[in-house]
Amino acid sequence: MNLSEIFNFSLIYSALRLSIPLILASLGGIFSELSGVVNIALEGIMLLGAFFGMLGSYYFNPLAGIILAVIIGSLTALMHALLSIKYRTDQIVSGIAINIFAVGLTNFLLFLLFKQSGHSPEVKGFSWIIYAVLAFILVILGHFILFYTPLGLRIRAVGEHPRACDTLGINIYKIRYLCVIISGILAAFSGAYLSLGHLSSFTREMSAGRGFIAIAAMIFGKWKPIGALYASLFFGFADALQLRLMGKGMIPPEFLNSLPYIFTMIVLAGVIGKAHPPASIGIPYNPEEGE
Amino acid sequence: MLKNWKEFFIPILAIFLALILAGIFIILSGKNPLTAYKALYLGSFGNIYSLSETLLKTIPLILTGLSVAFAFRGGLFNIGGEGQFLIGGFTAGFVGFTFSLPSFIHIPLALLAGFLAASLYAALAGYLKARLGVHEVINTIMLNWIALYLVTYLVNNPFKDLSGMGSPLIKESALLPALIPQSRLHIGLLIVLILTFIVWYILKYTPWGYEVKALGFSPKAAEYGKINLVKNIVLILAFSGGLAGIAGSMEYLGVLGRIPSTLWFSGYGFDGIAVALVGKNNPAGVVLSSLLFGALRTGGNIMQRDAQISKDIVGIIQALVIILVVAPEIIRTILPFLKRKSENICLINNP
Numbered sequence: 001m002n003l004s005e006i007f008n009f010s011l012i013y014s015a016l017r018l019s020i021p022l023i024l025a026s027l028g029g030i031f032s033e034l035s036g037v038v039n040i041a042l043e044g045i046m047l048l049g050a051f052f053g054m055l056g057s058y059y060f061n062p063l064a065g066i067i068l069a070v071i072i073g074s075l076t077a078l079m080h081a082l083l084s085i086k087y088r089t090d091q092i093v094s095g096i097a098i099n100i101f102a103v104g105l106t107n108f109l110l111f112l113l114f115k116q117s118g119h120s121p122e123v124k125g126f127s128w129i130i131y132a133v134l135a136f137i138l139v140i141l142g143h144f145i146l147f148y149t150p151l152g153l154r155i156r157a158v159g160e161h162p163r164a165c166d167t168l169g170i171n172i173y174k175i176r177y178l179c180v181i182i183s184g185i186l187a188a189f190s191g192a193y194l195s196l197g198h199l200s201s202f203t204r205e206m207s208a209g210r211g212f213i214a215i216a217a218m219i220f221g222k223w224k225p226i227g228a229l230y231a232s233l234f235f236g237f238a239d240a241l242q243l244r245l246m247g248k249g250m251i252p253p254e255f256l257n258s259l260p261y262i263f264t265m266i267v268l269a270g271v272i273g274k275a276h277p278p279a280s281i282g283i284p285y286n287p288e289e290g291e
Numbered sequence: 292m293l294k295n296w297k298e299f300f301i302p303i304l305a306i307f308l309a310l311i312l313a314g315i316f317i318i319l320s321g322k323n324p325l326t327a328y329k330a331l332y333l334g335s336f337g338n339i340y341s342l343s344e345t346l347l348k349t350i351p352l353i354l355t356g357l358s359v360a361f362a363f364r365g366g367l368f369n370i371g372g373e374g375q376f377l378i379g380g381f382t383a384g385f386v387g388f389t390f391s392l393p394s395f396i397h398i399p400l401a402l403l404a405g406f407l408a409a410s411l412y413a414a415l416a417g418y419l420k421a422r423l424g425v426h427e428v429i430n431t432i433m434l435n436w437i438a439l440y441l442v443t444y445l446v447n448n449p450f451k452d453l454s455g456m457g458s459p460l461i462k463e464s465a466l467l468p469a470l471i472p473q474s475r476l477h478i479g480l481l482i483v484l485i486l487t488f489i490v491w492y493i494l495k496y497t498p499w500g501y502e503v504k505a506l507g508f509s510p511k512a513a514e515y516g517k518i519n520l521v522k523n524i525v526l527i528l529a530f531s532g533g534l535a536g537i538a539g540s541m542e543y544l545g546v547l548g549r550i551p552s553t554l555w556f557s558g559y560g561f562d563g564i565a566v567a568l569v570g571k572n573n574p575a576g577v578v579l580s581s582l583l584f585g586a587l588r589t590g591g592n593i594m595q596r597d598a599q600i601s602k603d604i605v606g607i608i609q610a611l612v613i614i615l616v617v618a619p620e621i622i623r624t625i626l627p628f629l630k631r632k633s634e635n636i637c638l639i640n641n642p
Contacts, residue, residue: 040432087618092368092428096564097613104606111601112320212432219429254444261433268425277426 006244014243017128017198019236021046021190023135025214026221026228027142028186034146034223035179036159036280040095041080042187043211044102045073049191051106054202055113057123057195065123066192073188074181076102081180085173088284099211107204119203125196136229138186143225155179159278162285172285187211216264223278235260299576302569304622305615306583313608317600327598334593335586341593343474347546349578349585350479351376354538355563356570356577357490358531363572364494365527366507367420371413371431372535372560374438379409379536381442384458384543384550385450387465397464398544402482405540406533412438413532417525427528439554446550457552467545477545484578486534491574503527535560562588565613584609 025042032039049069056065076098083094111117146152158165158175165172190210195202213235220234221227242256314324335345355372362369369375383405390397416430445458452459467477494500505513506523514520538559543550562584569583570576587609591602615622 038428083614083618087620089617090368092370093564093568093613093617096370096561097610097617100561100565100606100613101610104603104608104610107603108316108320108601108607111603117601209436212436215429216433252444252448254440254447258437258440261436265419265425265430265433268429269419269423282426 006241011240011244015233015237015240016132017236018239019232020128020131020135020193021198021210022214022217022232022235023139023229024131024190024193025187025211026217026232027139027225028183028190029215029218030142030146030221030223030225030228031155031179031186032183033218033281034159034278035155035176036162036278036283036285037081037084037176037180038091038095038282039077039080039180039183039187040092040212040215041076041098041102042183042214043207043209044095044099045076045184045187046191046194046211046214047102047106047205047207048076049073049188050195050206051109051120051191051202052188053192054120054123054195055109057125058121062124062126062196065125065196066189069188069192070185073184073191075184077181077184077187078177080184081177084180084284085176088286091282091284103205106202110202110204117204120195120201122201123196125200128193128197131193131197139225139229146225156278159280162280166285166287176285187214190214213260216260219264219277220260220267222267222276299571301619301622302571302576302580302612302616304626305569305612305619308615308622308625309608309611312611313604316604316607320600322598322600327594327600327604330594330598330600331587331590333590334597335590339471340474341589343471343476345582345585345589346480347474347476347585348588349581350477350483350545351538351542351557351559352562352566352581352584353483353487353578354534354541355559356566356581357487357574358534358538359563359567360570360572360574360577361490361494361503361534362527362531363567364507365503365523366510367417367524367527367531368428369413369416369431369528369531369535370428370561370564371416371434371532372538372563373556373558374431374435374560375409375413375532375535376539376542376557376560377438377442377554378412378539379405379533380539380543381445381458381550382408382536383465383540384461387461387544388450388459388549390465391462392464394464394468397462398467401465401544402537402540405536407536409536409539410529410533413535414525414529417528420528421521421524435556435560439556442550443552443554446554447552450550451552452549455552456549458550460549461544465544466548467541475546477541479541479545482541486537487574487578490534494574499526535563538563562609565609568613568616 025046029039029042052072053065053069056068080094080098083089084091114120154170154175158172162172194206217228217231217235220231238256238259242253245251246253317324317327334341336342358372359369383401386401386404416427419425419430420427450458467479470476470478470480502518502523505518566577566580566584569580587605591605594600595602
């Protein structure tokens with residue numbers, strides 16, 4: 001077999017296209033987790049973004065689709081924030097509930113509005129290049145906000161030591177709500193890319209685990225926007241290569257598919273440079289509780 | 292087994308509220324919720340056949356529910372049920388299609404193999420948590436996907452059947468016999484009820500059960516009390532994973548007869564989390580909530596056929612039940628006359 005049949009420009013394009021949703025959603029995950037809130041609802045929010053993006057484009061235009069996706073994404077994230085910050089429920093459970101809800105709601109509406117259980121009609125979208133440029137700009141912006149502004153310092157401090165921040169008069173709740181909503185906006189936008197860029201229709205459960213790969217990219221990138229960008233590009237490349245090699249019998253595509261998850265476990269175990277999650281991750285802040 | 296009925300007040304209320312809230316979705320879609328719920332009920336309990344189908348779906352739900360509940364009791368969150376289901380199921384299937392043995396050896400051997408393989412798989416996350424402090428939630432999520440791709444690879448390559456439909460057919464001697472003739476309900480139901488009793492007994496009467504619960508209340512206090520944290524974390528996740536593994540084993544030995552080539556998550560692993568939460572991590576509660584979720588799964592299909600309402604409304608109901616059970620304050624916000632002390636759960640313990 002000729003290697004240039006596999007490694008050529010179209011492989012790089014394909015890798016870029018497949019990394020866009022990971023870049024956006026992992027950036028969202030970073031904001032939420034750095035402030036101390038686990039968000040495994042990224043997967044569900046992405047799916048909702050894909051559906052409502054398609055819906056907005058179907059009834060109005062692609063831009064309306066993106067706006068609708070982002071609105072629904074931030075409302076869903078607000079729900080996650082309310083559950084985990086106000087009601088202090090377990091954040092993983094809340095995330096799972098939102099993921100189940102998203103699958104149920106999108107399939108329910110797909111059947112109701114289009115009498116379909118597989119995919120929606122074709123809709124207009126935007127070129128993937130626009131999303132790619134936006135994704136890179138957002139990563140740089142995210143990096144700047146998190147590491148070079150007072151707000152970023154506060155976000156990171158709230159995630160590391162909420163009690164100290166509370167004593168300093170930083171409003172922990174406000175920062176956490178803000179960060180979770182940012183993560184919802186980014187996840188929904190990445191979902192909208194799936195139905196209005198990557199493809200031009202919604203298909204049942206089209207997020208297909210990308211929210212979880214984004215979480216893997218976030219961890220692999222050690223909770224840093226630039227790191228997660230590299231991780232997303234790498235996972236996108238593995239995905240593109242997997243599609244390319246399917247049925248050629250060289251490397252099993254399933255092996256390439258599982259790389260993001262294997263790498264994440266290795267990094268967390270500290271084999272190649274230990275990754276440390278924010279110290280207060282997953283723990284709701286309760287001012288009345290002593291340490 | 293159910294000492295404190297009051298404990299189930301919130302879950303029952305949550306189920307009713309979720310049905311009412313989901314009813315709003317049904318009304319918005321121009322249908323009558325009562326017609327829908329009637330079809331849902333008839334589809335899950337209406338006759339012997341639908342009841343047997345509901346019970347069939349209850350079998351894996353009880354197992355994954357017990358799996359999650361047992362880990363919760365020990366302060367651990369096993370969200371890797373989907374992966375353990377696949378690993379256990381594949382291993383049991385492998386024993387089922389490879390060996391030729393008399394049934395009374397073949398079936399227990401296959402189930403045991405499924406249990407052990409899934410135990411080892413889950414124990415990996417336990418080991419990484421106990422030795423290196425990596426949170427088990429992330430690792431069990433990662434292991435779900437690794438299992439999906441691993442088993443997909445295995446049934447499409449080394450263990451591919453000539454028919455192209457997946458693994459070879461599991462031998463007759465390893466198939467679980469039917470419990471009711473003319474139905475798909477198999478003897479797994481009885482095995483599962485025995486296993487429920489065993490889990491209840493372990494938690495209630497054995498020294499190990501005491502250690503598990505001590506760990507769940509406070510890992511620090513448990514350590515002061517000379518309880519071996521490393522050993523227990525690994526063992527709890529191993530036992531929890533093994534239960535999910537049996538769920539997968541029974542699905543392939545009792546329902547499908549082979550491991551299909553196009554695999555995706557069965558959903559039983561994730562539903563197990565809902566089952567455990569609604570059942571308040573109590574083995575008897577798990578059985579009752581499995582029955583509810585099994586009925587929703589079975590009845591949903593019939594509802595779609597007879598009332599033309601997407602069966603996916605069931606997912607919406609399920610999500611609402613989970614949210615209302617874990618955040619009972621929401622119920623109190625909706626129904627302000629209920630006054631009870633809040634008892635929110637935070638399952639993640641500080642490292």
